[in-house]
Amino acid sequence: MVKFNTLLVRGGRPNDNSTGAVNVPIYNSSTFRYPKLGADVKWDYERSGNPTRDAVEDVCAKLENGDRGFAFSSGMAAIHAALALFKPGDHLIIGDNIYGGTFRLVNDFLKPRGLEFTEVDTQDADAVAAAFKPNTKGVYFEPVTNPLLKVSSVKQISQIAHQHNALVVVDNTFLTPYLQRPLDLGADVVLHSATKYLGGHSDFTAGMIVTKTKDLSDQIYAIQNTIGAVLAPQEANLLRRGIQTLNIRMDRHIQNAEKIIAYLQSNPKVAKIYYPTVDKASQDYQIISDEAKGAGGVLSFEVQPGLDAAKFVNSLQLIILAVSLGAAESLVEVPAFMSHFEIPKPERLKMGIKDELIRLSVGLEDADDLIADLDQAFQQI
Numbered sequence: 001m002v003k004f005n006t007l008l009v010r011g012g013r014p015n016d017n018s019t020g021a022v023n024v025p026i027y028n029s030s031t032f033r034y035p036k037l038g039a040d041v042k043w044d045y046e047r048s049g050n051p052t053r054d055a056v057e058d059v060c061a062k063l064e065n066g067d068r069g070f071a072f073s074s075g076m077a078a079i080h081a082a083l084a085l086f087k088p089g090d091h092l093i094i095g096d097n098i099y100g101g102t103f104r105l106v107n108d109f110l111k112p113r114g115l116e117f118t119e120v121d122t123q124d125a126d127a128v129a130a131a132f133k134p135n136t137k138g139v140y141f142e143p144v145t146n147p148l149l150k151v152s153s154v155k156q157i158s159q160i161a162h163q164h165n166a167l168v169v170v171d172n173t174f175l176t177p178y179l180q181r182p183l184d185l186g187a188d189v190v191l192h193s194a195t196k197y198l199g200g201h202s203d204f205t206a207g208m209i210v211t212k213t214k215d216l217s218d219q220i221y222a223i224q225n226t227i228g229a230v231l232a233p234q235e236a237n238l239l240r241r242g243i244q245t246l247n248i249r250m251d252r253h254i255q256n257a258e259k260i261i262a263y264l265q266s267n268p269k270v271a272k273i274y275y276p277t278v279d280k281a282s283q284d285y286q287i288i289s290d291e292a293k294g295a296g297g298v299l300s301f302e303v304q305p306g307l308d309a310a311k312f313v314n315s316l317q318l319i320i321l322a323v324s325l326g327a328a329e330s331l332v333e334v335p336a337f338m339s340h341f342e343i344p345k346p347e348r349l350k351m352g353i354k355d356e357l358i359r360l361s362v363g364l365e366d367a368d369d370l371i372a373d374l375d376q377a378f379q380q381i
């Protein structure tokens, strides 16, 4: 097999048709002709499969070293499909710092339908081990969390979960297969909001699941085909195109993040920086060094108590005030007032999300310009 960077660019299926096109075309076809009644056709209806979607699913399966990929219309659709592997009466252990939309899915949708969940700090292996019950069927977590960039070990949690015959489902939106391959570390299912780094350009929403075994693939296929939140061919093509440059984008995201961190470290108005490689004595640093090739392009920081985070972000001129992450352009948000606003303040503070916390998704602009923008905004507060 060729190396990862070659797979990114060339992993898609070549010779898809007779025209010599180097890319799989956008097949705008919801239905496909049967040569004759009862023929064993590969394609029959878009919800069940479309060649453009299939091509990008195939690349993702290879990138994650999995059995099969499944592309969805959003990250949440992928998460819903992955959690549909479980049944009423099943118990799942979930990370206590997972994406807000996933919490909403769990609390407002799945719990009322009979699934049980226990929130656990997945950085604490003993706490994970202690949370198993006789009906525990799965563990769901994010190896790097949002917005505090806490790192959990896929290896260790997978080992514990498999002793209990529980499935390990990992949302690896923040790292992508370029930096970490959870299936190789023991996970059974890896999923992404492909809206973020895999797509990479803030121009569509998508989700991706990659399964480790044929049995899981068959189950997810049935769920996807039944629930139907599939990725449309136009977006499947955009995702294919985004993935081709994942490596060079991610390298630059990290390079820019490191330069910004060096600047923030020298700024007395910054109280704390959250990024897994900042504290080399930490467990986070140990795990990220052992299980990933880098920490990605998102970082958070707190301004000193009393300084106005709202005024700071309102003063930024180049960096865009917006939720989401993983795009070419730099995005900034204040979790307490934006992405995590729904969480009551006492709970939010317990999670470590202060009003002074600012999250930055570092883009691909020149780092000097990003630092100059941050610097002029600091001068306003």
Ligand SMILES: *Cc1c(COP(=O)(O)O)cnc(C)c1O
Binding pocket: 074, 075, 076, 077, 099, 101, 142, 146, 171, 173, 174, 192, 193, 194, 195, 196, 205, 206, 207
């Ligand atoms: C954005 C995000 C999601 C949800 O994905 P959508 O594409 O917005 O539906 C899930 N998990 C993480 C970690 C995310 O950042």
